[in-house]
Amino acid sequence: MNTKIRNIPDSFSVMADALSNAMNASTDVALILWNPDVIDLMSFVLLRRNVRSRGIEPSEGPERVSDFIRSCSPAVVVLDLDPPYTRSAADALYLLDRFPNQPFVMTCADRMLALSKASWLSCHPLFQKPYQLDDIAQTVHSMVIRRASKVDTLPLAR
Numbered sequence: 001m002n003t004k005i006r007n008i009p010d011s012f013s014v015m016a017d018a019l020s021n022a023m024n025a026s027t028d029v030a031l032i033l034w035n036p037d038v039i040d041l042m043s044f045v046l047l048r049r050n051v052r053s054r055g056i057e058p059s060e061g062p063e064r065v066s067d068f069i070r071s072c073s074p075a076v077v078v079l080d081l082d083p084p085y086t087r088s089a090a091d092a093l094y095l096l097d098r099f100p101n102q103p104f105v106m107t108c109a110d111r112m113l114a115l116s117k118a119s120w121l122s123c124h125p126l127f128q129k130p131y132q133l134d135d136i137a138q139t140v141h142s143m144v145i146r147r148a149s150k151v152d153t154l155p156l157a158r
Helices: 008-024 036-047 062-072 086-098 111-117 119-123 133-153
Strands: 029-032 053-056 076-080 104-108 126-128
Touching (some): 029 036, 036 053, 053 062, 062 086, 076 086, 086 119, 111 126, 126 133
Parallel strands (some): 029 076, 076 104
């Protein structure tokens, strides 16, 4: 019987390489959406535009969502708000404070109600359900490109 037994350093090296590759893969968009199926669908639509995304549900809580955004360093964040919007708008403000230079796109079920609870939402692209996925994807794609061009034009540190 010819069985290969890995020792700990070999297996650690393989795991470290996999982790390193995952961390080096850039993420263009962080999707914070309420349904895993919606995350998958939006990821697919964005991928057709060469926009890479990762997702998490807002139910993970604002701290976990903040950690997620920090870990993937996206060019754009898409955040789904939930009615009656008082709590989710407060969570959105928390994230905006944590990531002041991060562009956000908001989605919601009722645009007028969301704006009546948090008028500052009008400063961000705000899409209402049922979503026109291509409209969201086009907005996000243009924001990713705009963000990338800003990064490319920054002077190099000396």
